[in-house]
Amino acid sequence: MFDKIKDFASDFFVTGDPMILGAQVSIGLTLVAIVFVLTFFKKWGWLWREWLTSVDHKRIGIMYIICSILMLFRGGVDALLMRVQLAMPNSEFLQPEHYNQIFTTHGVIMILFMAMPLMFGLFNIVVPLQIGARDVAYPFLNSLSFWMFFWGAMLFNVSFIIGGSPDAGWLSYPPLSEMSHSPGVGEDFYIWGIQISGIGSLATGINFIVTILKMRTPGMNLMKMPMFTWSVFSSCIIIIFAFPILTVTLALLFLDRFLGAHFFTLDGGGNPMMYINLIWMWGHPEVYIVVLPAFGIFSEVVATFAKKRLFGYKSMVFAMLIISLFSFFTWAHHFFTMGSGADVNAFFAISTMLIAIPTGVKVFNWLFTMFRGKIQFTTPMLWTIAFIPCFIVGGMTGVLLSVAPADFQFHNSYFLIAHFHQVLIGGVAFGYFAGLYYWWPKMFGFRLNEHLGKWAFWLWNIGFYVCFMPQYFLGLDGMTRRTYTYSWDMGWGPLNIVSTVGGFLMGLAFLFQVWQIAHSIKFFKEHKVGSDPWDGRTLEWSIPSPAPIYNFAVLPKAEVADVVWEEKQGTVKKQPVPTTYEPIHMPKNSGIPFIMSAMWFFAGFGFVWGWMWLTIPALIGVAICMLARSFSYDTDYYIPAEEVKATEDAWRGVKV
Numbered sequence: 001m002f003d004k005i006k007d008f009a010s011d012f013f014v015t016g017d018p019m020i021l022g023a024q025v026s027i028g029l030t031l032v033a034i035v036f037v038l039t040f041f042k043k044w045g046w047l048w049r050e051w052l053t054s055v056d057h058k059r060i061g062i063m064y065i066i067c068s069i070l071m072l073f074r075g076g077v078d079a080l081l082m083r084v085q086l087a088m089p090n091s092e093f094l095q096p097e098h099y100n101q102i103f104t105t106h107g108v109i110m111i112l113f114m115a116m117p118l119m120f121g122l123f124n125i126v127v128p129l130q131i132g133a134r135d136v137a138y139p140f141l142n143s144l145s146f147w148m149f150f151w152g153a154m155l156f157n158v159s160f161i162i163g164g165s166p167d168a169g170w171l172s173y174p175p176l177s178e179m180s181h182s183p184g185v186g187e188d189f190y191i192w193g194i195q196i197s198g199i200g201s202l203a204t205g206i207n208f209i210v211t212i213l214k215m216r217t218p219g220m221n222l223m224k225m226p227m228f229t230w231s232v233f234s235s236c237i238i239i240i241f242a243f244p245i246l247t248v249t250l251a252l253l254f255l256d257r258f259l260g261a262h263f264f265t266l267d268g269g270g271n272p273m274m275y276i277n278l279i280w281m282w283g284h285p286e287v288y289i290v291v292l293p294a295f296g297i298f299s300e301v302v303a304t305f306a307k308k309r310l311f312g313y314k315s316m317v318f319a320m321l322i323i324s325l326f327s328f329f330t331w332a333h334h335f336f337t338m339g340s341g342a343d344v345n346a347f348f349a350i351s352t353m354l355i356a357i358p359t360g361v362k363v364f365n366w367l368f369t370m371f372r373g374k375i376q377f378t379t380p381m382l383w384t385i386a387f388i389p390c391f392i393v394g395g396m397t398g399v400l401l402s403v404a405p406a407d408f409q410f411h412n413s414y415f416l417i418a419h420f421h422q423v424l425i426g427g428v429a430f431g432y433f434a435g436l437y438y439w440w441p442k443m444f445g446f447r448l449n450e451h452l453g454k455w456a457f458w459l460w461n462i463g464f465y466v467c468f469m470p471q472y473f474l475g476l477d478g479m480t481r482r483t484y485t486y487s488w489d490m491g492w493g494p495l496n497i498v499s500t501v502g503g504f505l506m507g508l509a510f511l512f513q514v515w516q517i518a519h520s521i522k523f524f525k526e527h528k529v530g531s532d533p534w535d536g537r538t539l540e541w542s543i544p545s546p547a548p549i550y551n552f553a554v555l556p557k558a559e560v561a562d563v564v565w566e567e568k569q570g571t572v573k574k575q576p577v578p579t580t581y582e583p584i585h586m587p588k589n590s591g592i593p594f595i596m597s598a599m600w601f602f603a604g605f606g607f608v609w610g611w612m613w614l615t616i617p618a619l620i621g622v623a624i625c626m627l628a629r630s631f632s633y634d635t636d637y638y639i640p641a642e643e644v645k646a647t648e649d650a651w652r653g654v655k656v
């Protein structure tokens with residue numbers, strides 16, 4: 001009996017690695033500490049009522065952002081562990097199996113659990129405020145999306161201490177990810193973690209498309225929408241077409257693993273290349289899903305801090321929509337070496353190169369917006385200025401990779417690693433940082449310390465180039481991706497050590513950001529701001545920071561683009577200060593999204609271990625949650641007009 005338990009425990013928990021043991025202990029201690037603090041300060045009720053059950057888009061946005069910062073930390077630690085391993089030839093700092101796990105979890109976490117939620121956080125916080133709405137179209141679904149993401153991410157992350165992490169790369173190509181090659185539970189954690197959070201992403205895509213189409217304030221027609229909202233719209237169009245492909249592909253992989261189907265196995269008539277085609281039909285659009293909103297942020301920031309209208313609004317919109325469309329026709333550039341022949345490769349090479357055209361249009365638009373502007377070098381603007389050259393170089397190396405014959409040489413080398421980090425860090429991460437700094441005052445009512453922010457900015461930038469520029473040369477010298485180690489005679493040592501130093505500079509930069517946030521919270525009174533700290537242009541800057549629960553007491557009129565700016569310039573009439581208010585219709589909080597997603601977590605956990613005794617009751621729990629929601633009619637309430645008036649008067653400083 002005792003031996004049986006011991007056997008089970010040694011399969012169930014990840015053992016043997018002192019680093020993981022340390023992590024297990026610290027995770028355990030952190031959990032105990034959290035429970036203790038919440039109990040000691042009697043905060044459980046507050047946490048549940050104000051946050052876990054909240055359907056307010058602003059709160060959901062903040063929760064997304066907190067999670068993504070934690071995930072940036074985890075993904076970053078993974079990155080630094082890999083960089084330490086690669087710093088010197090013949091290194092045995094990590095074991096080879098562990099290295100494989102780390103590059104897999106790093107990739108998955110950075111893209112799906114860091115970039116995506118940071119993006120959704122900004123969607124949530126900004127879009128309703130920019131279009132003059134009181135919430136998203138489906139607030140309940142919005143909360144469900146968040147919790148599906150959260151529990152999916154948790155399921156993926158527990159594999160680190162329970163069962164073992166996946167190790168077949170961030171896209172889990174078969175046959176490596178099949179039962180034959182990965183008999184452990186890691187790949188199942190991968191499948192279910194991503195499936196569950198993926199459903200949440202799809203729902204968010206639908207939610208924001210409907211919100212943008214149906215909830216705009218009177219007068220704001222599509223061509224008067226702020227550019228960030230347009231970028232969210234383009235990104236969500238890609239989401240609703242791309243995420244179903246991911247769901248189906250992972251479902252088929254699961255059937256292969258769970259029931260012995262042969263969709264992607266070499267024997268039994270399956271075909272691994274089929275998986276690789278399918279996953280990239282999602283995967284390539286996915287990179288545009290995350291980068292388009294960053295383009296939207298840059299557009300807002302550039303116009304605000306150059307104090308000029310965005311140059312070429314229509315061409316910007318057109319460029320984004322074209323990118324959304326084209327993103328679906330380039331997937332095969334990830335495997336020119338598959339052997340599809342010259343015609344197919346030529347098609348995908350040209351379609352890839354074509355994307356450079358709308359992207360180039362956007363770059364020129366940003367530059368022309370800055371041209372002769374009175375530029376203010378605030379932190380959001382610095383990130384934007386740094387992004388432009390970084391993204392141009394990253395984009396150009398992408399065009400090099402898209403030259404099919406040349407890619408036979410570059411494919412899966414460190415040249416590729418350098419390229420995609422340049423667009424993902426220089427484009428996506430810099431973009432979201434700009435957005436976070438820009439809208440932080442709107443979220444919390446105080447600004448982030450600019451001085452520490454500038455330190456973080458410079459360290460990130462210097463670190464980035466020091467880390468990734470050497471990798472282009474390493475790639476050309478033949479160092480391949482996912483290499484665990486290399487011998488002295490390859491001559492890759494010096495450039496690798498430089499690269500690792502750069503990685504640590506970025507790690508330091510992240511610490512500066514954490515310090516910046518902590519410092520700004522501590523001294524928030526000195527950093528307090530009013531409704532419009534940046535002299536902004538769009539509707540979110542016309543209401544208090546942080547916005548009241550209902551956002552707009554009276555729906556604003558938006559007959560021109562950049563309406564707040566135009567009002568300040570006197571080109572359009574100021575909106576009258578309302579004297580009477582009406583009761584405001586609001587959605588009620590609900591615990592169902594949290595509980596239902598937690599049920600999905602347990603169902604997924606059961607699938608991972610083949611424990612149907614857990615999966616079946618959990619799925620029944622999901623069904624009960626759905627029924628409970630269908631039959632609950634008490635889902636909304638009204639904020640009385642007097643309460644609205646009191647809040648508004650207090651903000652405007654009216655004496656009563």
Ligand code: HEM
Nearest residue numbers: 079082103104107110111115169170424481482483503506
């Ligand atoms: C913060 C600095 C970062 C460093 C130092 C870093 C470092 C690395 C390293 C060393 C690898 C492994 C390459 C290999 O095994 O050949 C890697 C892979 C990867 N990274 Fe990063 N990374 C960083 C940030 C990011 C970000 C922000 C993203 C995405 C938003 C990202 C996405 C990926 C992906 C998708 C892979 C491929 C994983 C795979 O091969 O399956 N990384 N990174």
Ligand SMILES: [Cu+2]
Nearest residue numbers: 284330331334
């Ligand atoms: Cu691609």
